[in-house]
Amino acid sequence: LLTVKPDAVTTMSPAGCPHVNGFKVDNWKQNLRVIYQCFVWSGSAETRKRKAKSCICHMCGAHLNRLHSCLYCVYFACFAKKHIHEHAKSKRHNLAIDLLYGGIYCFMCQDYIYDKEMEQIAKEEQRKAWKMQGIGEKYSTWEPTKRELELLRHNPKRRRITSNCTIGLRGLINLGNTCFMNCIVQALTHTPLLRDFFLSDRHKCEMQSNSCLVCEMSQLFQEFYSGHRSPHIPFRLLHLVWTHARHLAGYEQQDAHEFLIAALDVLHRHCKDDNGKKANNPNHCNCIIDQIFTGGLQSDVTCQVCHGVSTTIDPFWDISLDLPGSSTPFWPLSPGGDGSALNGESHTTGATTLTDCLRRFTRPEHLGSSAKIKCSGCHSYQESTKQLTMKKLPIVACFHLKRFEHSAKLRRKITTYVSFPLELDMTPFMASRYSLFAVVNHQGTLESGHYTTFIRQHKDQWFKCDDAIITKASIKDVLDSEGYLLFYHKQFLEYE
Amino acid sequence: MKAAVNQKLTEMGERDRLKELLRAKLTECGWKDQMKAHCKEVIKQKGLEHVTVEDLVVEITPKGRALVPDSVKKELLHRIRAFLAQHTNNLEY
Numbered sequence: 307l308l309t310v311k312p313d314a315v316t317t318m319s320p321a322g323c324p325h326v327n328g329f330k331v332d333n334w335k336q337n338l339r340v341i342y343q344c345f346v347w348s349g350s351a352e353t354r355k356r357k358a359k360s361c362i363c364h365m366c367g368a369h370l371n372r373l374h375s376c377l378y379c380v381y382f383a384c385f386a387k388k389h390i391h392e393h394a395k396s397k398r399h400n401l402a403i404d405l406l407y408g409g410i411y412c413f414m415c416q417d418y419i420y421d422k423e424m425e426q427i428a429k430e431e432q433r434k435a436w437k438m439q440g441i442g443e444k445y446s447t448w449e450p451t452k453r454e455l456e457l458l459r460h461n462p463k464r465r466r467i468t469s470n471c472t473i474g475l476r477g478l479i480n481l482g483n484t485c486f487m488n489c490i491v492q493a494l495t496h497t498p499l500l501r502d503f504f505l506s507d508r509h510k511c512e513m514q515s516n517s518c519l520v521c522e523m524s525q526l527f528q529e530f531y532s533g534h535r536s537p538h539i540p541f542r543l544l545h546l547v548w549t550h551a552r553h554l555a556g557y558e559q560q561d562a563h564e565f566l567i568a569a570l571d572v573l574h575r576h577c578k579d580d581n582g583k584k585a586n587n588p589n590h591c592n593c594i595i596d597q598i599f600t601g602g603l604q605s606d607v608t609c610q611v612c613h614g615v616s617t618t619i620d621p622f623w624d625i626s627l628d629l630p631g632s633s634t635p636f637w638p639l640s641p642g643g644d645g646s647a648l649n650g651e652s653h654t655t656g657a658t659t660l661t662d663c664l665r666r667f668t669r670p671e672h673l674g675s676s677a678k679i680k681c682s683g684c685h686s687y688q689e690s691t692k693q694l695t696m697k698k699l700p701i702v703a704c705f706h707l708k709r710f711e712h713s714a715k716l717r718r719k720i721t722t723y724v725s726f727p728l729e730l731d732m733t734p735f736m737a738s739r740y741s742l743f744a745v746v747n748h749q750g751t752l753e754s755g756h757y758t759t760f761i762r763q764h765k766d767q768w769f770k771c772d773d774a775i776i777t778k779a780s781i782k783d784v785l786d787s788e789g790y791l792l793f794y795h796k797q798f799l800e801y802e
Numbered sequence: 803m804k805a806a807v808n809q810k811l812t813e814m815g816e817r818d819r820l821k822e823l824l825r826a827k828l829t830e831c832g833w834k835d836q837m838k839a840h841c842k843e844v845i846k847q848k849g850l851e852h853v854t855v856e857d858l859v860v861e862i863t864p865k866g867r868a869l870v871p872d873s874v875k876k877e878l879l880h881r882i883r884a885f886l887a888q889h890t891n892n893l894e895y
Binding site: 347348351354355357358359361362367369409416417418435436439441 | 809
């Protein structure tokens with residue numbers, strides 16, 4: 307039909323092709339918009355009706371076969387059967403538009419062309435039509451800016467992520483009983499959403515001084531994902547922690563859980579400077595820490611006399627769970643109760659499970675006669691029951707097993723084995739599925755001990771991080787471990 | 803009959819919604835990534851300077867059609883049937 311390809315084939319570029327110039331005259335932009343609105347992406351009922359009726363091949367009547375519309379006249383023809391090609395040749399109309407995808411075809415170049423101006427119009431019309439139909443935004447792939455292209459050209463080294471690569475793994479030097487800090491850093495650098503936030507450079511610092519912990523965190527992620535295999539020395543992080551959380555300063559062994567909470571708190575405070583003066587209310591902060599870690603704990607106090615319920619909701623970053631064997635009584639739940647088997651935890655020899663602990667945490671608790679509260683219904687002090695439930699579960703749920711007992715009488719470590727699952731269904735507490743990604747363990751006694759972390763890296767490979775030493779671990783190693791801090795990540799994210 | 807069905811679907815905007823559903827399903831099950839990989843191979847073979855969209859269409863269409871999972875086909879068909887049952891009393895044959 308058409309002549310053989312010209313010798314000099316135009317290499318497709320974003321600059322389009324020279325043959326569109328014939329089209330780009332007079333009111334071409336508006337004409338093109340009308341074509342998109344009527345025949346490609348019809349937003350309104352009216353245009354859809356017209357499209358349904360008129361979009362058929364003028365030669366063979368088919369509505370399939372990659373229908374195209376001529377850009378120079380009102381003519382629809384199919385591409386697959388080359389009917390549009392015949393029209394192009396006979397009328398010397400060299401441009402057509404694909405009614406399915408909106409691409410512009412040039413018969414001279416014999417290929418689809420990418421003209422910046424036309425693409426812009428196409429994007430706008432599609433967005434408009436989809437909005438009208440309630441379809442929502444189209445996901446558009448990343449396109450580099452000029453600056454980014456420049457950077458990519460100047461830095462030609464590329465790193466390939468294969469299934470067995472060790473990206474993200476890096477040991478941490480112990481600077482003197484600092485394993486309590488190292489183990490938390492390991493858990494944080496392997497928190498998927500947090501990693502994504504920092505690796506995409508989302509922190510814009512507005513702090514004047516050099517003491518922004520969020521910046522340091524960002525640096526840490528760069529170090530961890532740099533590909534360097536030698537252990538990192540976190541002296542700057544340690545210094546910032548001493549500056550911002552005085553109670554953790556010194557070379558004594560500290561509690562990893564306390565460090566986690568202190569770190570989240572400082573990061574949250576430093577982030578707030580980030581998203582601005584609009585976040586005055588500490589309960590409505592929208593920083594990354596809040597987005598990932600903050601949940602809501604609902605406390606319902608029921609008056610035993612009038613049964614009036616008083617409800618408060620408090621934010622939380624972790625759930626501290628009492629263990630059997632501590633001085634606070636733990637009522638084991640009946641074996642075969644629906645909680646324990648739910649999460650596939652090993653119930654060998656009646657071992658306590660994480661779900662047991664959670665059920666205990668959310669059980670109604672009778673506040674004794676010595677702890678009467680003032681009931682607004684009865685206008686007097688009455689006995690009551692209190693119950694905790696998870697009003698809002700965070701994306702990352704951290705469970706703290708209270709192994710360190712610091713009561714007036716004794717100080718000891720509770721080593722009761724608690725079995726925890728790889729996948730956690732919070733259905734009894736909330737409808738959501740969580741998967742384990744980090745476990746912090748403590749070995750030793752209350753006086754002297756050592757922290758290590760198991761983390762899930764890349765494609766579900768588990769590794770043990772012992773300060774500077776990283777070794778491969780099996781899922782069994784992880785699940786059989788004692789467990790002090792358990793980090794779970796929500797599996798499916800809903801967009802609010 | 804195909805034409806009448808198509809007309810109805812287009813008129814009511816269901817065609818666009820179905821397209822979007824299909825797009826989402828095919829991305830979810832990895833079909834899109836498979837096709838992308840195949841396209842890259844074709845481009846490598848033909849050479850970046852010489853390949854046209856048409857070349858790609860010709861090369862990947864048969865494979866693409868064959869690789870659509872049955873579950874996706876079933877779901878789309880179910881949607882279309884349900885829609886037609888709801889909206890058509892008499893189709894012109």
